[in-house]
Amino acid sequence: xxxxxxxxxxxxxxxxxxxxxxxxxxxxxxxxxxxxxxxxxxxxxxxxxxxxxxxxxxxxxxxxxxxxxxxxxxxxxxxxxxxxxxxxxxxxxxxxxxxxxxxxxxxxxxxxxxxxxxxxxxxxxxxxxxxxxxxxxxxxxxxxxxxxxxxxxxxxxxxxxx
Numbered sequence: 241x242x243x244x245x246x247x248x249x250x251x252x253x254x255x256x257x258x259x260x261x262x263x264x265x266x267x268x269x270x271x272x273x274x275x276x277x278x279x280x281x282x283x284x285x286x287x288x289x290x291x292x293x294x295x296x297x298x299x300x301x302x303x304x305x306x307x308x309x310x311x312x313x314x315x316x317x318x319x320x321x322x323x324x325x326x327x328x329x330x331x332x333x334x335x336x337x338x339x340x341x342x343x344x345x346x347x348x349x350x351x352x353x354x355x356x357x358x359x360x361x362x363x364x365x366x367x368x369x370x371x372x373x374x375x376x377x378x379x380x381x382x383x384x385x386x387x388x389x390x391x392x393x394x395x396x397x398x399x400x401x402x
Contacts, residue, residue, distance in 0.1 A: 243385075246392035247275045247282075253399045254285035254335075261395065262333035263289040264302055264323040266314065266340040267357060271388045287333045292323065302326025315340050315352050317370045324360035325368055334364045335398060337391050343383045353377070357387045359394055 241249075254261060263273045273289025276282050290301050295314055298304040304322040312318040320338045327336035341357030348354035355375040362368045371394075375386045 243275045243389050243392055244278065246389065246396055247279050250276060250392060250396050250399060251279040251282050251285055253396065255281060257399060259285060259335050259399050260287045260331075260333045261285055262287050262327040262331040262336040263391075264327040264336060264338035264360075265289065265291050266293055266298070266323075267343045268339050268384055268387050268391070269293060271384060272337065272339065272391045275388055275392060287331045290323075290327055290330070298323060298326075302330060313352065315342055315356060315358060317358055317372070320358035320360035321362070321368050321370045322360075324362035324370075328362045328364060335395070336360075336362050337395050338362075339387055339391050341383070341387060343380045343387070344377060345380060348377075355383055357383070357390070359387075359391055361394055361398055363398075 270291045276286050292298040295309050299306050302323050303326045320340050323338035324336045338360035342348050342354050344354035354377045358372045360370045375383045
């Protein structure tokens with residue numbers, strides 16, 4: 241399923257269930273929020289999107305502690321969880337998705353290669369989860385596109401449960 245179809249299903253299901261969404265994005269630079277707001281009616285369920293590309297933005301906009309970033313790196317489970325929690329805390333959302341990763345072409349290491357992307361999900365009840373994917377290094381556009389698609393699938397899966 242493509243990103244547009246995923247976003248349509250998210251908006252429809254979130255509307256039916258009264259879910260309000262926020263995004264906290266680093267490597268995707270607002271593309272997840274953009275995909276959601278491409279859909280008519282999204283204003284009923286998308287509260288806001290945080291584009292926190294720099295470490296300072298993660299700290300200032302989402303209250304991610306700089307010590308956490310310094311200790312684990314911006315591309316980590318700990319930071320993506322804190323980003324999702326921060327998006328909930330700084331919005332009216334009931335569900336937030338976060339993403340941080342290395343889209344390339346540079347910036348990767350043996351420990352954190354190009355294509356590594358962490359995703360977080362937090363809800364208003366305090367439930368927080370994180371997963372990572374290692375996408376093929378088929379270029380920056382490919383990695384960002386796959387990250388958006390994956391984040392939308394994570395949102396849809398969570399919104400559709402119950």
